[in-house]
Amino acid sequence: MATLEPSSDDAIRLFKSVEKLFPSQSLGSDKWYLLALAAIASGGHPEFAADLYLHLISKPEFNTPDARQKLMRRLREALVKLVSVVGVPKPLEAVFCIAEVEKEEDKDFSFSRENWSSGEANRLRGRQWLDQIYRANHAATQRTLSAHKDFEWLSEEITYGLYLSDHTILDGVDTELVVLSGIMMQNLRRETGWHLRGTRRIGVSQVDVEVVQQCIERIATFCGLHLTRVPRVKDIEHEV
Structure with missing residues (x-):
């Protein structure tokens, strides 16, 4: 018997539950939706990015075109960064789905990497x-990649240089949060x-990282995924 595909209403209920569970008091109320966007796109349901966007702009804090444009810059940057861990198609589909429901006055035409260039500054x-x-x-990673230098170059110049070290948005x-969500899914x-370890190393508490993982797992369940191989933060705490 065929399994019914989740609906937009199902997705909205999921997003509300993740928003409620997420440790916003300590991490901030502007972060849960980045996790939700990265996880739902990585989990094979990028179409629900549009429902997440519509849910967000229904909130009072996003009731002006300027606020919605700022929100879109954050959502778009999350999807750009997600490319580095899941590839182009899923984040691109999420962008297309959001674009279908954007109002003209809410569109943001900025280009975050217009002046990007490769080279020593980027690598550093x-x-x-x-x-x-x-x-x-x-x-240890460098030793492993000494015989696979393309991947070492890719990590420093592209994954981190182009995508992940840009913190302007x-x-x-x-x-x-975006990287951990995309990888864990x-x-x-x-x-x-x-990246559980890395999230701890940049100052997120062990308690909060555990809750973040529970949020990602909730979205994985919605997407029909079973995260059977991933460790918990307590498993890597001795490495922090």
Whole structure:
């Protein structure tokens, strides 16, 4: 018997439950929806990005075109960063779905990476952020990648240099919430552990990281995914 696909109403109920569970008192009320967007897109339901957007703009704090444009910059930047961990198609589909419900006066035409360039400054910025997340653990990764230098280059120049070290729109905690959500939704043990640890290292408490993981798991269940391989924050706490 075929399983019914979740509806927009189901998605709105999910988003409200994640918003209620998320540790907004300590992390801020402007972060839960970044986790929700990254997880729902990574989980194979990028179409519900439009429902998340409509839910958000129904709130009083987003009742002006200026506020909605600022919100869209944050949502779009989350999806740009998500490309670095899940690829282009799912984040791109989420953008298309949001664009279908945007009002003309709410559209934001800014271009965050218009002046980006590769090179030493980009590599250095990427390496500085990478070092905050990985610290001494990166040496082991470098040893492994010494025979796979394309991936070391990709990590420093592109993943971190182009995407993750740019904090002009989303700060470090915002960025790690997006990355952790995208990676965990893929049920990746090693990389999830790295970013549970990284989220702790940039100042998010162990209690809050556990709740963040519960939020991601709630969305995974909605998407029909079983996160059977991922560690919990208590499992990596000794590495922090």
